[in-house]
Amino acid sequence: MQSNDRVSDFQSEDIASLEVKTTTCYMCACRCGIRVHLRNGEIRYIDGNPEHPLNKGVICAKGASGVMKQTSPARLSMPLLRRPGAERGAGEFDEISWDEVFALLEKRLAHIRATDPKKFALFTGRDQMQALTGLFAKQFGTPNYAAHGGFCSVNMAAGMIYTIGGSFWEFGGPDLDRAKLFVMIGTAEDHHSNPLKIAISKFKRGGGRFVSVNPIRTGYSAIADEWVPIKPGTDGAMLLALIHVIIDKGLYDREFVTRYTNAGQLVNQTPGDDDFGMFAMDPEGDVVNPDYPHNKFWWDRHSDTLVPTHTPGADPRLSGEYLLPDGKRVKPSFQLLVDRVADCTPEWAADLTGIPAETIYRLAHEMGVTARDHKIHLPIAWTDSWGVEHDTVTGNPVAFHAMRGLAAHSNGFQTVRALAILMSLLGTIDRPGGFRHKAPFPRAIPPIAKPPKGPQDVKPNSPLEGMPLGFPADPNDLFVDAAGKPVRIDKAFSWEHPLSVHGLMHNVITNAWRGDPYRIDTLMIFMANMAWNSSMNTSDVRTMLTDKDTDGEHKIPFLVVCDAFQSEMTAFADLVLPDTTYLERHDVMSILDRPISEFDGPVDAVRIPVVAPLGQCKPFQEVIVELAGRLKLPAFTAADGGRKFKGYTDFVVNYETAPGSGIGFLAGWRGADGSKSICGEPNPKQWEMYEKNNCVFHHELPPAYQYMRNWNQGYMDWSKSVRMRRDADPILIHIYSEVLQKFRLAAQGKRAGKQPPEHLRARIETYFDPLPFFHEPLEMQVTDRATYPLNAVTQRPMAMYHSWDSQNAWLRQIHSHNYLFVNPLTARAQGIDDDDWIWVESTWGKVRCMCRYSEAVEPGTVWTWNAIGKAAGAWNLGPAANESKKGFLLNHLITEELPLAAAVGAAPLSNSDPVTGQAGWYDVRVRIYKAGADEPKETSPQFQTLRPFPGTRGVRRAWLAFFAGRNATPSD
Ligand code: SF4
Numbered sequence: 001m002q003s004n005d006r007v008s009d010f011q012s013e014d015i016a017s018l019e020v021k022t023t024t025c026y027m028c029a030c031r032c033g034i035r036v037h038l039r040n041g042e043i044r045y046i047d048g049n050p051e052h053p054l055n056k057g058v059i060c061a062k063g064a065s066g067v068m069k070q071t072s073p074a075r076l077s078m079p080l081l082r083r084p085g086a087e088r089g090a091g092e093f094d095e096i097s098w099d100e101v102f103a104l105l106e107k108r109l110a111h112i113r114a115t116d117p118k119k120f121a122l123f124t125g126r127d128q129m130q131a132l133t134g135l136f137a138k139q140f141g142t143p144n145y146a147a148h149g150g151f152c153s154v155n156m157a158a159g160m161i162y163t164i165g166g167s168f169w170e171f172g173g174p175d176l177d178r179a180k181l182f183v184m185i186g187t188a189e190d191h192h193s194n195p196l197k198i199a200i201s202k203f204k205r206g207g208g209r210f211v212s213v214n215p216i217r218t219g220y221s222a223i224a225d226e227w228v229p230i231k232p233g234t235d236g237a238m239l240l241a242l243i244h245v246i247i248d249k250g251l252y253d254r255e256f257v258t259r260y261t262n263a264g265q266l267v268n269q270t271p272g273d274d275d276f277g278m279f280a281m282d283p284e285g286d287v288v289n290p291d292y293p294h295n296k297f298w299w300d301r302h303s304d305t306l307v308p309t310h311t312p313g314a315d316p317r318l319s320g321e322y323l324l325p326d327g328k329r330v331k332p333s334f335q336l337l338v339d340r341v342a343d344c345t346p347e348w349a350a351d352l353t354g355i356p357a358e359t360i361y362r363l364a365h366e367m368g369v370t371a372r373d374h375k376i377h378l379p380i381a382w383t384d385s386w387g388v389e390h391d392t393v394t395g396n397p398v399a400f401h402a403m404r405g406l407a408a409h410s411n412g413f414q415t416v417r418a419l420a421i422l423m424s425l426l427g428t429i430d431r432p433g434g435f436r437h438k439a440p441f442p443r444a445i446p447p448i449a450k451p452p453k454g455p456q457d458v459k460p461n462s463p464l465e466g467m468p469l470g471f472p473a474d475p476n477d478l479f480v481d482a483a484g485k486p487v488r489i490d491k492a493f494s495w496e497h498p499l500s501v502h503g504l505m506h507n508v509i510t511n512a513w514r515g516d517p518y519r520i521d522t523l524m525i526f527m528a529n530m531a532w533n534s535s536m537n538t539s540d541v542r543t544m545l546t547d548k549d550t551d552g553e554h555k556i557p558f559l560v561v562c563d564a565f566q567s568e569m570t571a572f573a574d575l576v577l578p579d580t581t582y583l584e585r586h587d588v589m590s591i592l593d594r595p596i597s598e599f600d601g602p603v604d605a606v607r608i609p610v611v612a613p614l615g616q617c618k619p620f621q622e623v624i625v626e627l628a629g630r631l632k633l634p635a636f637t638a639a640d641g642g643r644k645f646k647g648y649t650d651f652v653v654n655y656e657t658a659p660g661s662g663i664g665f666l667a668g669w670r671g672a673d674g675s676k677s678i679c680g681e682p683n684p685k686q687w688e689m690y691e692k693n694n695c696v697f698h699h700e701l702p703p704a705y706q707y708m709r710n711w712n713q714g715y716m717d718w719s720k721s722v723r724m725r726r727d728a729d730p731i732l733i734h735i736y737s738e739v740l741q742k743f744r745l746a747a748q749g750k751r752a753g754k755q756p757p758e759h760l761r762a763r764i765e766t767y768f769d770p771l772p773f774f775h776e777p778l779e780m781q782v783t784d785r786a787t788y789p790l791n792a793v794t795q796r797p798m799a800m801y802h803s804w805d806s807q808n809a810w811l812r813q814i815h816s817h818n819y820l821f822v823n824p825l826t827a828r829a830q831g832i833d834d835d836d837w838i839w840v841e842s843t844w845g846k847v848r849c850m851c852r853y854s855e856a857v858e859p860g861t862v863w864t865w866n867a868i869g870k871a872a873g874a875w876n877l878g879p880a881a882n883e884s885k886k887g888f889l890l891n892h893l894i895t896e897e898l899p900l901a902a903a904v905g906a907a908p909l910s911n912s913d914p915v916t917g918q919a920g921w922y923d924v925r926v927r928i929y930k931a932g933a934d935e936p937k938e939t940s941p942q943f944q945t946l947r948p949f950p951g952t953r954g955v956r957r958a959w960l961a962f963f964a965g966r967n968a969t970p971s972d
Pocket of ligand 1: 055059061192194
């Protein structure tokens with residue numbers, strides 16, 4: 001009994017010290033709600049929060065392994081300054097205090113701001129605070145700011161937003177609750193992880209059919225009812241062939257297409273006319289919105305006359321050619337689409353994609369018939385933008401989801417346009433069972449935010465005119481100088497990549513090193529491993545980071561890196577700022593940024609610290625707010641010249657987008673007493689209210705506002721009233737893109753205003769096609785396909801989020817090295833056995849790695865996981881760790897720039913989409929061959945072993961004995 005008493009005493013004491021705190025996961029970018037269980041203030045385990053709308057209690061392996069992030073051997077714990085005399089990249093540092101850090105940065109940045117603000121560049125990785133970092137850059141006055149989008153999936157965002165006014169993932173997605181057919185294209189094995197897995201599980205149990213188009217059959221593709229292998233970079237051909245069949249068989253939703261897209265609008269087809277390819281405008285008509293004029297024409301099939309669009313009772317012709325009263329020839333834009341896809345037959349696409357023509361015919365038929373014959377009618381009354389009242393909301397239950405596999409090619413923008421048009425032809429946009437928007441989308445096409453217009457918008461000691469990132473609608477929106485040259489260091493919004501709405505982070509280091517278009521002084525990088533897996537030409541970038549001028553100064557003079565972990569990138573820093581983990585800080589998933597909205601209304605979320613920061617770690621948000629205060633940036637400075645905000649939490653509560661706007665970083669519990677939503681004056685108790693509500697705010701819209709939002713007057717009026725949109729006019733889908741045609745006309749010299757440099761005219765004219773078309777990725781123009789017959793691609797593994805988790809003891813047990821996965825037919829043809837050491841070679845470089853047979857990849861493609869391979873000693877792993885000896889990085893085979901014909905005599909051109917600047921990650925071609933028997937059994941290339949940084953804790957054994965704190969604690 002005595003012993004039982006002791007047990008019960010122990011338990012009650014133990015239970016008294018238990019705590020459960022809620023916050024938001026950040027082991028990947030999905031933002032699931034989590035519960036963190038603590039004993040005596042120490043994290044014991046993490047599970048999913050059942051009360052959270054996004055993941056409803058589900059947690060994945062990554063999320064649960066957040067415990068080990070806290071105990072990682074790579075955790076930085078103090079600010080570090082490169083030791084005098086030490087070389088960049090050697091990882092030799094001395095500790096300095098935060099006071100010294102801020103004094104150093106304040107002095108350096110104040111001088112830059114007072115002289116030439118663009119010499120300060122701030123680029124961030126997969127952070128979730130772009131509303132804050134973007135505000136800081138704008139207020140500082142530098143245009144040189146962007147996050148990871150340009151090297152991630154900007155083609156997906158831009159291609160969709162420039163077509164339907166919204167995009168996948170944060171801003172919209174498949175309505176699998178009501179879909180009957182789900183088609184996923186080019187999506188990584190657990191993209192949009194828990195939310196999508198939950199939805200697919202329910203969808204499949206409900207009898208839905210799931211088709212996955214992907215070169216690789218892992219993750220989602222492995223559980224699909226049908227896997228359709230495709231050659232990388234050819235998705236556009238498949239999509240155009242699907243459109244061809246759907247139009248040819250009359251399987252498109254004519255009513256949806258005529259009323260809700262620009263398919264019936266008449267396009268000038270008068271040869272030689274300066275307005276060729278532009279919509280004919282009605283000078284007497286109602287413009288409605290000068291930025292997005294609506295005064296266009298239909299050719300009414302009832303009266304066989306020209307009428308203003310959306311004339312009550314009229315029905316536009318979609319085919320034919322017509323003569324306007326002024327003698328100009330016009331065609332409905334739908335006719336131009338029909339002309340475009342006339343030759344894009346499944347037989348044509350079969351050769352390019354490797355998908356049999358009969359499969360394309362069958363899929364097109366299945367999509368069209370499912371959309372047409374399984375219509376959903378929800379008893380929800382709503383009123384459209386033209387005043388017509390509808391008793392029901394109709395849905396065509398075919399849903400799509402696509403991501404980086406489609407986007408990360410230099411032909412991805414037009415491919416994504418083709419997908420958005422296919423979805424529109426099937427009548428699935430913001431309808432039940434199809435694609436549905438998430439607030440703050442839909443937005444105008446393109447959204448109203450614009451980049452600066454020229455060098456004059458960058459001025460000393462002044463905020464930037466315009467937004468660092470925006471959506472050009474016209475060549476005159478480009479950010480170029482009088483000679484048409486780029487003003488940004490990454491050349492975004494220039495004629496090289498006009499619609500680069502997320503910037504081109506992957507070009508920053510090379511451009512700054514080369515001084516093209518100019519040299520910078522200070523480069524600040526947050527959460528981006530540019531010296532490893534986030535650069536395309538890793539070895540060269542590492543050299544550029546250490547390269548010096550003849551005077552002995554580095555070509556990039558000062559490099560500041562903020563991260564929570566020692567990595568390949570932090571080694572090159574002059575100044576290292578130790579960030580906190582997501583469990584140690586306040587954070588917001590802001591409605592001004594990338595919130596976690598649901599289909600039924602806006603949702604935003606916060607992180608609240610569950611443990612104190614390690615050592616001297618400081619959240620980057622606090623660093624930004626502190627620097628903004630010291631530099632007296634206007635939005636952070638009170639009228640009396642003092643600081644406006646005490647710190648980040650105070651900033652989040654009290655910042656408003658304009659004085660008295662009532663719009664801030666968080667949409668929930670606004671107003672002095674927290675009674676207002678979305679819009680309202682600051683609430684001093686806002687953080688507490690989020691904390692009490694599982695760190696999440698969910699505003700459910702009335703059902704009448706949940707669908708057809710591009711053309712739903714009730715939703716539009718509400719959206720305008722809460723300043724989510726500036727206007728309330730309808731957003732017609734751009735089957736035909738006049739925005740692109742404006743650039744083409746400029747390239748043809750037919751449009752006044754900004755003109756492309758001569759060497760880029762043909763490039764603009766070719767790729768700014770107002771209708772989607774298929775062209776091979778640019779890299780093919782300079783690749784010898786006979787020598788390099790295989791496509792090589794990467795995807796991130798389910799258990800790790802890019803390079804974030806190689807320091808995580810639990811997740812390293814799942815992956816500590818990677819293989820090149822090769823179809824056995826391909827491998828055997830080269831005499832390669834399973835697990836053999838092989839060389840993989842491209843035009844640009846070669847790596848040695850291990851081969852693994854896999855029948856889950858089509859024979860013309862090889863693939864591996866991204867960022868499992870590490871540089872020796874990086875992430876504080878032992879120098880002989882599998883990650884560096886057996887793991888490898890495919891990036892060594894990829895080039896960042898291409899010797900394209902358009903670049904001859906001018907600066908090199910980026911290996912990126914010519915429209916958006918999307919990095920062409922998946923365009924490389926390789927050959928494979930067996931490594932020599934006498935070669936070392938380790939990956940190549942190898943790099944000098946990185947030494948542990950001061951303040952890191954080294955490899956620990958806690959995880960071996962980690963069992964609810966009884967046998968060991970993480971501090972062991
Ligand atoms: S899916 Fe991502 S955010 Fe959700 S629990 Fe897993 S790691 Fe965390």
